[in-house]
Amino acid sequence: MKKTVVLFAFLAAILSGCTTKSSKYHYVTVPNDPTNGRIYTLANGLTVYISHYNIEPRIQALIATKAGSKFDPHDATGLAHYLEHMLFKGTEDYGTADYAKEKPLLDNIDSLFEKYRHIPMTDTAGRNAMYAEIDSESYKASHYAIANEYDKLMTAIGAQGTNAFTSVEQTVFQENIPANELEPYLQIESDRFSHPVMRLFHTELEAVYEEKNRHLDNDFSKVDEAEMAMLFKKHPYGTQTTIGTIHDLKNPSLKDIINYFHTYYVPNNMVMALSGDINPDSAIQLVDKYFGGMPSKPVPAFIPPVEAPITAPEYKTVLGPEAAYVTIGYRYPGADSREADTLDLVTQLLSNGHAGLFDIDIKQQFKVLDAYAWNQTMKDYSVLTLQGYPNRGQTLEQVKDTLLKEENKLKTGDFPDWLIGAVVNNLRLQQMQQDRSYQSRAYSFVSAFTSGQDWGCLQDEVNRLAKITKKDVINFARRNFNNNYVVIYKKTGNDTAVEKVQKPRITPIQTNATLASAFLKRIESEKVPEIKPIFLDYKKDISHLTVDGILPVYEVKNNEDSIFDVYYLFKIGNQNSKLLDPALTYLEYGGTSDMTPAQVQQEFYKLGCSYNTFVQKDQLYIYMSGLTQNFVPALKLMEKVLADIQPDTAIMRKVAGVIAKNREDNEQDKYYILFQGMYQYGIYGEHNPFNYTLTNDELTDLKAEEITDLLHHLTSYPHHILYYGPESPALLATQLTQYQKLPKQFDIPPKPSEFIQQKGDNQVYFVDHDMKQAEIIVLEKGGRYKQADAPLSSLYNQYFGGSMASVVFQDLRESKALAYSTWCSYNNPSDTTESCYNLAYIGAQADKLPQALNGMFSLLNDTIPDYSQLWSTSKTEVLKNIETNRIIRQNELFSYEHDQKLGINHDIRQDIYEKVPSLTFEDIQHFHTNKVSGQPYTILVIGNKKDMNIKALAGYGKVNQLTLKNIFGY
The missing domain is CATH 3.30.830.10 (Metalloenzyme, LuxS/M16 peptidase-like)
Structure with missing residues (x-):
């Protein structure tokens, strides 16, 4: 259990402490932890998680602090996020050509911003005049700044994924570095978090304004903010947002940002997570060398406000250009509570993408267009979110009622007895898949630390979920699913209340791109152990098989675990047939001669296997993944579905409605319009692969038999198989020979439509x-x-x-x-x-x-x-x-x-x-x-x-x- 009163005894049972003979550093481990994680605490309080996993000579390196938006002052929201941006601007040692000359100018800019923020918003002339002075002084200071030198340092050591993010309880700085560059990385980061300098602020302020405007363009973000504000009337989870209000963004204080840094960026409030090809014993010595000298100090205690119970539903409408949907939100206790485990299980029972109540009883039955459930487990509170998209002609109120009615089945126990066990098994598989990623391990470490959850508790969660009974779920639902929810109707419309952040007038600054600090030159000159590249040899690294003299199979052996991944690649795509897209949608909803559509999905889920499909202009993928012990049953099931899927006029009509409604929703998605539709239009012109599709009228007239005939015939078209898994090539060939029904010769696919790439005409x-x-x-x-x-x-x-x-x-x-x-x-x-x-x-x-x-x-x-x-x-x-x-x-x-x-x-x-x-x-x-x-x-x-x-x-x-x-x- 996660409950605090039993935590000490529980930890004593599952944690072990070690000090290796070659190291003076004590660490804690968790028995049977597949990540083999070590948890160190330096003398100054810095927590360090290290996991060795040498799949490639790289390390995922994360540095995080418990300094998210819930810690922002109520009158200076967005502070944690501002600071995240500014910690890329360098230090006293890098990012500057001459800090001694730069500092007086920066100090003056600090003072000018303090004056600026106290000029009333109504005094436009006064604010413009002051900002002009800030702009002038910033231009002078930029002559000494070396823009993006932090990024150049990361480039110099071969880092990838340089970025950071701020959320409600954490700010996380992320790098993926070569394994031989750990010490240079630690030198750079030690300086970064010891001597940061808030330079180039007014241009970075512009970037934050841009980010805010992008946020205002995102309907999902607006709904999320509304949900949190309704659930949390007192807690900062809802009373303020991570990016901050427009008023606070327009009135920034560099002095507040610096004070925030000195308050929360202290080692006893921070964590470092290192996962990958790393020697823990030598790594912790280096971490101590560069971070052990950071002084610790007490961090202000955060006392979470206690929210009043929600006793009646609350409603709000949010407008925006994107598709309409409804969101229902519930508030529950936080990570360190008895309810957290059960909430994780209940969420999967409702929606797991395959066999949850929403998946089978709502989506499979076409009661709504789409439906999901997910939960956020935070330190102080948790949130369960239900979300549904309407069918054509369906109201959001009807969608809401459908979701609540389905959720109510948990109260009555109206769900299969086998479902809890299947959820647990699939969660074990997901954990295995996550643990085979050294990057995921690092993020899990950080999440545990910043949410205050013990690593041993997190690792043991699936075992605890396995002990939850159907009666436990019923009792949880009866206690927690009542009129204690909020509802947000996201409707399509023009939100006239949205205010955009206006850009101030600024002078382009000097970036001094030709300059380099002594710090950068020193990092570049440091010698590190050589790592030699390893190139693929397609003849040696991949086994080439042929099944029945016709089916090429390419195999890579999985020597790590018992998971398989298999891909059918067909040499037929949208340019060969406009029917493929609707056929793959029908595949999600169709049944066989002896299995209902629901039974097909449930059977895959019981096997701990999943499948997905994807079609491009010239090829089609069918992908399956799961545990090798169930490879043959999954293969037989997939082959059965393709060969025996049954035509059903009623299902076809509803599938056509699903596709039509998805089309309507896509027409309201700016990124889909630009990066899918307009991009293809720009490449190919008016006749292009994107719009080579059935019209809505053709879709309506489509016969179910046309679709099922195509699916039955699919394996008769040229295709080959990619397999990654534990099976030997010989056994794999035998299994495929036994369960794949192949023709003596592949049929020629329909002639493809031609699309001509256009040369631009300005x-x-x-x-x-x-x-x-x-x-x-x-x-x-x-x-x-x-x-x-x-x-x-x-x-x-x-x-x-x-x-x-x-x-x-x-x-x-x-x-x-x-x-x-x-x-x-x-x-x-x-x-x-x-x-x-x-x-x-x-x-x-x-x-x-x-x-x-x-x-x-x-x-x-x-x-x-x-x-x-x-x-x-x-x-x-x-x-x-x-x-x-x-x-x-x-x-x-x-x-x-x-x-x-x-x-x-x-x-x-x-x-x-x-x-x-x-x-x-x-x-x-x-x-x-x-x-x-x-x-x-x-x-x-x-x-x-x-x-x-x-x-x-x-x-x-x-x-x-x-x-x-x-x-x-x-």
């Missing part, structure tokens, strides 16, 4: 959408794929637009504060029949669009700036990534598939590794000039027309406003 395609931001893509068609270009394009992408240290990011975000997110990438096609494309992206406030586009095109068309430091670290990053990243498990199979389609017969990374060291800056400049600069382009823009400067867009070519009919085709 036109703009625009979609009017209700949103605060503008999202922009610039496409430039390149030539056909050439293996010889792989080293050039890899280095070009790293240097020019592929990271926070890149030319594009430094110019558009760091210097000019024109975008929250921006990048550029020269992308390879999926096969030899198509062309490469350069893709540049900007996510910005709509009123910044003219400057942002101008800035991007200047970078695309001018010669690339020559930053020697960035050039050096970019080369290092490319090489270190190849040295320390391993293509493993089923990814070996996918790498082989990818390379085969491009006509590559070996691991292309070997070419990159051998040739990048000799590439010169002139080579990259030549690549840019020939492939990107001055090329015909297509611009894709989605945003609110009334906020757009259409005249500015017209300066780039004819502006074509696309309708959703143009994009979606139906």
Whole structure:
């Protein structure tokens, strides 16, 4: 149990303490912990979790503090999040060319911001004048700042995934580093958390404004905030948000941010999680060396407000442009409570994606379009969320009633007796899958620490869930599912109450990209043990089999655990048949001659196996995963379903309704419109793979027999199998021979429709959408794929637009504060029949669009700036990534598939590794000039027309406003 009163005795039983002969550091372990985690506590109180797992020579490194938004002062919300951003700006030692000269200017900026925040919001002239002074002083200070030097340091040591996030109870800083770079990493992070400097604040403030506006454009975020505000009238979970209010964002205090850092960023309030190819004994010595000197001090106690019971449902409506849905929220005790375990189980009983009550009794029965349940376990309270999407013609009130009626079955015990056991077994499988990821281990460690949960308790949870009985579930439901909920109706409409954060006028700052601090030079010069790359040998690493003389099978042996993953890859896709998409949807709802649709889904779940399908323009995947002991039953079941799925006119009619409603919802999703529909339109033109689909009328007229005939015939089309699992090749071949019904010869698939990639003609395609931001893509068609270009394009992408240290990011975000997110990438096609494309992206406030586009095109068309430091670290990053990243498990199979389609017969990374060291800056400049600069382009823009400067867009070519009919085709 998790209850506090029994915790001490429980810990004494399951924890063991150790001190190795070679180390003076005491640590705690948990018996039968599959992560083999060690938990250290340094003398200054810093908690350190270490898990050794040498699947590849890298380490997932996380540093976190119990400093989330619930600790923000009520009159300075967003402080923890602000600080997260500022801890990327460097220290007294790096991020600066001369800190002694920079500091007086920074001190003055601090003071100016204090004056600024006390000028009344109504005094526009006074605030503008003060901000102009801040802007002027910030420009002077930027002459000494070296923007993004933290990112350059991480690039220099080969780090990946440089980022951070803030939530209600934690701020987490994340890096994935080469195993031989642990000491340099610790040196950098020690300085980062000991001597941070809040420089380049006013441009980073712009980035936070952009983030807030993106948040306001996200309907899901708005609903989540509403749910928390209704559940928590006193607790900061609901009374304030992580990103903060617009008022507080407009009135920041650097002094408050610094005080917050000194209050909460102390070792006794922090954790470091290291997981991967690491020696715990030597690692803890290094951690102590660089972090042991950080002084500890008491942290203010947080006394959680006690919420009053919810005795009657509360309702709220949220408006936004995206699809309508209903959310129901319940509030429960926190992580350290008796209820936490049962809530985890109950959530899975309701919704597990396969055989939960929502899955079988609601979704399978077409009672709503979609339904989910999930829970958040936080330190002080937990939240259970139910969510449902309506069918066409269905009201949100009806969806709400359907969810509550289904939930009520837990009170009466109206669910199968076997379901609890099946949930527990599937949770064990999920835990196994999670533990085989060294990255997941690190995040689990951090979550345990920041939520105040004991690691042993977390590891033992599935065993505790196995002891929960059906009666326990019934009693829990009767106690906790009453009128104690809140309801949010998310309706499609214009939210006139949303206020966008207006951008202040700022002068582009100096980024000093050619400079490097002595700290960076020292890190670069440090010698670390060599790690040699390991390249795939497709002939040796993959077993090549042929079943019945016709079916190719490619196998990679799983020597780690008992999990299998199998993929059927059919050489038939959407361009061959418009029926494939509806056929795969029908597969989710259809039954066989002796199994109902529900029984099919339940049987897969009982086996601890899952399956998914996915179709592209030229191929179709069917994927299964589970425990090897159930591989044969799962294989037989999958084959049975494909061969025996039955036509049902009523189900077909309802499937058509599901697809039609999903289409309507997708038409309201800005990212789906841009990155799916508009992107394909920009590549192929009006006739493209995205809109090559059945019209709604054709969908309505579709016969169930047409769909089932296609599914029955599927295995008669050319296909092959990818298998990752413990079985030997010989046994696998025997099993497939026995249970796969294959023709003597594969049939020829229907002739594919042809789609022609278009060369840009300098036109703009625009979609009017209700949103605060503008999202922009610039496409430039390149030539056909050439293996010889792989080293050039890899280095070009790293240097020019592929990271926070890149030319594009430094110019558009760091210097000019024109975008929250921006990048550029020269992308390879999926096969030899198509062309490469350069893709540049900007996510910005709509009123910044003219400057942002101008800035991007200047970078695309001018010669690339020559930053020697960035050039050096970019080369290092490319090489270190190849040295320390391993293509493993089923990814070996996918790498082989990818390379085969491009006509590559070996691991292309070997070419990159051998040739990048000799590439010169002139080579990259030549690549840019020939492939990107001055090329015909297509611009894709989605945003609110009334906020757009259409005249500015017209300066780039004819502006074509696309309708959703143009994009979606139906």
